[in-house]
Amino acid sequence: MEPSAVTPISLEPLVCSYCHQPVLATYYFCPNCGTKLNIAPLSTSVGTQAWIYVFSIVLPMLCFLFVTRWPGWKYYKSSDPKTKAIGINAIVLIALSTLVTIWLGYIWTLDAIKASVNSINADMGGLSY
Numbered sequence: 001m002e003p004s005a006v007t008p009i010s011l012e013p014l015v016c017s018y019c020h021q022p023v024l025a026t027y028y029f030c031p032n033c034g035t036k037l038n039i040a041p042l043s044t045s046v047g048t049q050a051w052i053y054v055f056s057i058v059l060p061m062l063c064f065l066f067v068t069r070w071p072g073w074k075y076y077k078s079s080d081p082k083t084k085a086i087g088i089n090a091i092v093l094i095a096l097s098t099l100v101t102i103w104l105g106y107i108w109t110l111d112a113i114k115a116s117v118n119s120i121n122a123d124m125g126g127l128s129y
């Protein structure tokens with residue numbers, strides 16, 4: 001019954017930055033003058049969210065599969081010191097590579113969020129000139 005509660009994205013009435021005709025947030029082009037509106041596209045933010053969610057689901061599953069099929073633990077649990085050392089090296093390497101992977105994923109996700117925030121800021125600047 002309350003559309004404002006369903007669509008929290010549209011905060012204020014939008015107007016075309018060129019001809020100042022009211023437009024909808026879902027429009028990519030002004031229906032009056034044809035100016036590209038460049039309002040933060042919904043598909044991009046949905047895609048970004050989907051990527052983040054898929055990444056959140058898939059990454060731990062991949063890690064789990066990797067760890068369960070990974071022979072490092074067997075080497076680490078070995079009573080032979082040389083075999084155990086190989087296991088420890090393998091654990092250090094897997095820990096480092098996991099940290100690097102998470103770090104790269106974190107940077108990548110931040111970049112994706114920053115890009116969409118920048119495009120929203122650009123739209124705000126265009127609308128308020």
Ligand SMILES: [Zn+2]
Binds near residue numbers: 017
């Ligand atoms: Zn226009």
